[in-house]
Amino acid sequence: MRIGWNVDLSGMNTFRMGVKCRCLVEYDNVDELRDALADPSLPRPLFPIGGGSNLLFTIDFPGTIIRCGMIGIKRLGPDRIHAGAGVVWDDFCAWCAENGLWGPENLSHIPGEVGASAVQNIGAYGREVRELIESVECVDTRDGTTVTIPALECGYSYRDSNFKHDWKWKYIVTGVTYRVSTEPAPVLDYGHVREAVKERFGTDDPAALTPSMVRETVVSIRKEKLPEVDELGSAGSFFRNPVVPSEVFASVRDIALRDSLGPVPHFDLVDGTVKIPAAWLIDKCGWKGKFHCGAAVFEKQPLVIVNRTGEAVPEDVMSLASAIQKSVKERFGIELNREVEYV
Ligand code: EPU
Numbered sequence: 001m002r003i004g005w006n007v008d009l010s011g012m013n014t015f016r017m018g019v020k021c022r023c024l025v026e027y028d029n030v031d032e033l034r035d036a037l038a039d040p041s042l043p044r045p046l047f048p049i050g051g052g053s054n055l056l057f058t059i060d061f062p063g064t065i066i067r068c069g070m071i072g073i074k075r076l077g078p079d080r081i082h083a084g085a086g087v088v089w090d091d092f093c094a095w096c097a098e099n100g101l102w103g104p105e106n107l108s109h110i111p112g113e114v115g116a117s118a119v120q121n122i123g124a125y126g127r128e129v130r131e132l133i134e135s136v137e138c139v140d141t142r143d144g145t146t147v148t149i150p151a152l153e154c155g156y157s158y159r160d161s162n163f164k165h166d167w168k169w170k171y172i173v174t175g176v177t178y179r180v181s182t183e184p185a186p187v188l189d190y191g192h193v194r195e196a197v198k199e200r201f202g203t204d205d206p207a208a209l210t211p212s213m214v215r216e217t218v219v220s221i222r223k224e225k226l227p228e229v230d231e232l233g234s235a236g237s238f239f240r241n242p243v244v245p246s247e248v249f250a251s252v253r254d255i256a257l258r259d260s261l262g263p264v265p266h267f268d269l270v271d272g273t274v275k276i277p278a279a280w281l282i283d284k285c286g287w288k289g290k291f292h293c294g295a296a297v298f299e300k301q302p303l304v305i306v307n308r309t310g311e312a313v314p315e316d317v318m319s320l321a322s323a324i325q326k327s328v329k330e331r332f333g334i335e336l337n338r339e340v341e342y343v
Pocket of ligand 1: 123124125126190191225226235236237238239240241265277278279280281283299300301302303339
């Protein structure tokens with residue numbers, strides 16, 4: 001176990017905010033995590049982070065940041081893979097693709113770690129990680145016991161799980177078991193994934209494709225649209241795509257017609273509600289490329305706020321986010337909820 005005091009967190013959050021934590025603990029196994037949980041000298045609260053890719057530190061953190069150093073990937077059976085919570089998510093995707101295993105390829109190149117994949121129910125290009133999770137291993141923060149929770153009990157929904165709510169301070173995720181497929185199982189029907197695969201490899205025949213081919217295509221799409229967190233600080237999508245009742249969607253359509261905004265992109269959900277891309281709403285409010293001090297709205301994908309100067313402070317990002325929420329509410333009557341967690 002490694003313990004540091006007054007540690008600079010700028011390398012541990014993808015927004016690159018120059019904040020500090022009072023204490024940082026990195027553990028390499030469950031026993032070390034138990035020791036940390038039982039150690040009264042560590043300042044509270046204890047806050048586990050993964051790659052720091054979905055949060056914004058708003059101030060210096062007064063407690064202990066806990067990081068998982070469990071980085072093993074193990075094949076438990078032909079289609080069952082276990083990964084430690086500290087495995088870099090994209091390393092897991094690469095490992096599966098290299099081993100000819102289908103499942104995570106559409107989720108390639110998402111920043112963060114395996115533990116966060118299970119907390120956040122990460123999703124992209126027609127896949128959500130909950131479809132691949134068999135169970136999640138955790139340590140109970142109250143008594144240090146370990147529990148294995150089946151995916152069905154984790155309360156998964158769009159970018160959400162019990163780990164973000166009722167279980168937030170209760171469980172720390174230490175490992176995840178995924179169920180993947182040894183048979184070809186490409187998911188190509190989101191956006192222009194299929195065309196991109198065809199263009200690159202001359203076929204979309206599942207029997208001719210490998211998970212690596214789909215992975216390569218998805219990585220190239222992401223690189224075109226989204227900032228590379230190594231080059232430009234961000235936390236990916238800042239807001240969730242709003243899901244609204246059909247009457248609200250009708251009113252957005254009326255506004256779009258009145259203001260000649262063109263057709264409103266949308267996805268009809270089975271329960272009669274409608275998902276509208278937040279990127280479109282933000283775009284139509286004129287935010288693309290707009291700055292607020294060091295923070296800016298990414299010009300290629302307005303759902304992403306970036307640390308444009310590399311020197312943005314948390315207030316720059318928070319003010320910009322609030323201004324975006326206010327203008328979308330005023331223009332379209334829709335409340336945008338953050339995907340990024342403020343700490
Ligand atoms: N759009 C615009 N203007 C733009 C960009 C997009 O109007 O400048 C509209 C277009 O209509 C486009 C639509 O927004 O069709 C949706 O865009 P896109 O398919 O790129 O995805 P998204 O809804 O903006 C979601 C996830 C991403 C994920 C992509 C691809 C959320 C909050 N975000 O974004 O996840 O990579 O789909 O599946 O669900 C993340 O969570 O950090 C993330 C990047």
